[in-house]
Amino acid sequence: MWFGVAVGTVALVIFIYKYVFSGSGPNPFEKDSREPLKKMVFDKKEKNKVLKQGFVASKVPDNLDAVVVGSGIGGLGLAVLLAKVGKKVLVLEQHDRAGGCCHTFTEKGFEFDVGIHYIGEMQAHTPLRCIVDQMTDGQLQWSPLDNPFDHVVLGPPEKRRRYPIYSGRTRFPEELKKCFPGEEKAIDEYVKLVEKTGKGVWFLGFLKLCPVPLAQFLVHTGLVQRLSSFFRMASRSLTDVVNGLTENKDLRAVFTYIFGTYGNLPKDSSFAMHSLIVTHYLNGAWYPKGGASEIAYHMIPIIEKAGGAVLVRAPVNRILFNEAKEACGVSVMKGQEEIHIHAPIVVSNAGIFNTYQKLLPKELQATPGVQKQLSMMKNGEGGLSIFIGLTGTKEELGLKADNYWIFAENNFNELMENYLKGKREESARQVPLLFVASPSAKDSTWEDRSPVGKSTLSVVTFAKYEWFEQWKDGKVKNRGADYQELKQAFIDSVLQVVMDVFPKISRDKVEYIDAGTPITNAHYLGCPRGEFYGADHGIARFSPELNATVRAQTPLKNLYLTGQDVMLCGFAGALAGALSCGSVILNRNLHLDAIALAKKNKSADARLKGE
Ligand SMILES: Cc1cc2nc3c(=O)[nH]c(=O)nc-3n(C[C@H](O)[C@H](O)[C@H](O)COP(=O)(O)OP(=O)(O)OC[C@H]3O[C@@H](n4cnc5c(N)ncnc54)[C@H](O)[C@@H]3O)c2cc1C
Ligand SMILES: *[C@@H]1O[C@H](CO)[C@@H](O)[C@H](O)[C@H]1NC(C)=O
Ligand SMILES: CC(=O)N[C@H]1CO[C@H](CO)[C@@H](O)[C@@H]1O
Numbered sequence: 001m002w003f004g005v006a007v008g009t010v011a012l013v014i015f016i017y018k019y020v021f022s023g024s025g026p027n028p029f030e031k032d033s034r035e036p037l038k039k040m041v042f043d044k045k046e047k048n049k050v051l052k053q054g055f056v057a058s059k060v061p062d063n064l065d066a067v068v069v070g071s072g073i074g075g076l077g078l079a080v081l082l083a084k085v086g087k088k089v090l091v092l093e094q095h096d097r098a099g100g101c102c103h104t105f106t107e108k109g110f111e112f113d114v115g116i117h118y119i120g121e122m123q124a125h126t127p128l129r130c131i132v133d134q135m136t137d138g139q140l141q142w143s144p145l146d147n148p149f150d151h152v153v154l155g156p157p158e159k160r161r162r163y164p165i166y167s168g169r170t171r172f173p174e175e176l177k178k179c180f181p182g183e184e185k186a187i188d189e190y191v192k193l194v195e196k197t198g199k200g201v202w203f204l205g206f207l208k209l210c211p212v213p214l215a216q217f218l219v220h221t222g223l224v225q226r227l228s229s230f231f232r233m234a235s236r237s238l239t240d241v242v243n244g245l246t247e248n249k250d251l252r253a254v255f256t257y258i259f260g261t262y263g264n265l266p267k268d269s270s271f272a273m274h275s276l277i278v279t280h281y282l283n284g285a286w287y288p289k290g291g292a293s294e295i296a297y298h299m300i301p302i303i304e305k306a307g308g309a310v311l312v313r314a315p316v317n318r319i320l321f322n323e324a325k326e327a328c329g330v331s332v333m334k335g336q337e338e339i340h341i342h343a344p345i346v347v348s349n350a351g352i353f354n355t356y357q358k359l360l361p362k363e364l365q366a367t368p369g370v371q372k373q374l375s376m377m378k379n380g381e382g383g384l385s386i387f388i389g390l391t392g393t394k395e396e397l398g399l400k401a402d403n404y405w406i407f408a409e410n411n412f413n414e415l416m417e418n419y420l421k422g423k424r425e426e427s428a429r430q431v432p433l434l435f436v437a438s439p440s441a442k443d444s445t446w447e448d449r450s451p452v453g454k455s456t457l458s459v460v461t462f463a464k465y466e467w468f469e470q471w472k473d474g475k476v477k478n479r480g481a482d483y484q485e486l487k488q489a490f491i492d493s494v495l496q497v498v499m500d501v502f503p504k505i506s507r508d509k510v511e512y513i514d515a516g517t518p519i520t521n522a523h524y525l526g527c528p529r530g531e532f533y534g535a536d537h538g539i540a541r542f543s544p545e546l547n548a549t550v551r552a553q554t555p556l557k558n559l560y561l562t563g564q565d566v567m568l569c570g571f572a573g574a575l576a577g578a579l580s581c582g583s584v585i586l587n588r589n590l591h592l593d594a595i596a597l598a599k600k601n602k603s604a605d606a607r608l609k610g611e
Contacts, residue, residue: 071091073295078349108511237270263531265412272542360556385521
């Protein structure tokens, strides 16, 4: 045992030397690449020239350094990292526009975004802000949400309780204490636990980048839990931790409401995942100025500048392997024809299930390493979105730059379990969890880029894939009357709650309303079971072993994973997946490079202030 520990310690020292303090590959964050702000482009036709470049074989650059399947933030992010060190990368997207969860669409003149409502840690000098600045050459700007940024609404219409959630390390607990007198101790303890657990997340990145034998050593000796507060709390459920802090049912609910951002019931959620999200928003929340499509719009030119391309309507139907079983390219379906594209590196942003179960040849799917990873992950819960276009300005409709989390009661576990286990027609009539937000009210440029006097509202909740599965092979926008009827049942009950919580919204203000079901998500977002956040984020996802095993480097040579299944879900999580993937491909720790650049920026600002 002690011999093992000694060997392990030596390995750790070597690791720290080799991977943490140095790195032999080129550094995409070497120099600050931000450029002076250009004028924002609102013209959709202009933007589509970048976002909607259709695939044809003649547009594929030759001598590619890498090909990426999927144009979510994980795919584009990785491509930009490689482009910044001069590599020629092709990104292929199955949908008709780039962006994945960051794409937007327009119906009846209303622009809606799909998967970006609020992002934390965008204040100056954070590594995340620095990474995003570099990946968009400083062109992507952020509108802060109001403070309070979230509102938790609990209970039935006649007895609704509203709790505003403020950001700010001191303001967050202070405001909670005003709502829950007598619970000061529980609130302080909660914040302390959340912060301590969240801070230990660096170890997650470490486990994914260090050599596999070292990772296994750390996992099997239990050193992982000793060294990292993150993993110490990872096996405890959110319900378990929170119930230990207070008896107050509403406070328990307010401590846990944000589970909707990763999709597991509090009793199945890892306290570690929860802590990450809470700390993510502790210093504020932001929305991309100009809407979510700005993200891809400012990343694609960087990929192109290095000779690469981002092409849409390019569904990859399989990954190509040579005789030595090394990935060597992909095949794209163009109508009935397969077009082969070769590259020495293949990166998949399509998620672990699509990649391993749909894109690998059968015999490689059976590789023990691949099977081991698949056995450790499961699909996340399906999602349902309702998009509402309204007549009226934000003032007229009482909409602000914030989010509402509306629950039928404070017993989230039973509430959600009954809903998800229920008969779909009955569940549709009583949706117990709604996330409601107005993207138009969050964006300071909305009035400049949209018809006058219009607003949008997005509603998000969960729904079983199985409820809709029978229609999955139907034609989009024409799946039949019974499918429409089920959708309408969800729309009607949800709209009722929305009008109740937002009294200035009435039926006659609704100009456009439609629902996207799990099968809609599967179609546009390419997720296999309509899941919002990729693979499930329950407690099992945070076992140290899984974290050490599921990595950017797959068991197959030259095939890598990027995006939310590598690290965690969310804009920041998927981007962290891209950084991990880039670190492996470029053979240097890009997380540390980004932190170094953020520090440089901070000290430069401090110098400027001092002058
Ligand atoms: C409704 C909703 C709300 C959300 N709200 C927030 C939020 O407020 N804040 C936040 O931080 N996060 C939020 N998220 C989560 C966040 O958007 C995602 O976790 C993140 O964007 C995922 O990025 P990704 O690159 O891993 O995957 P994706 O964005 O899903 O990208 C994967 C891409 O791969 C493509 N693809 C799949 N298969 C193929 C194939 N065979 N060939 C070619 N292309 C393929 C898909 O079409 C897709 O474009 C939300 C998500 C949803 C759905
Ligand atoms: C540091 O980063 C912030 C946020 O992007 C930016 O506003 C500021 O100009 C940067 N400072 C310097 C000195 O580059
Ligand atoms: C799914 C899985 O393999 N889980 C393992 C995670 O790691 C712990 C030890 O840290 C094992 O006990 C689990 O079986």
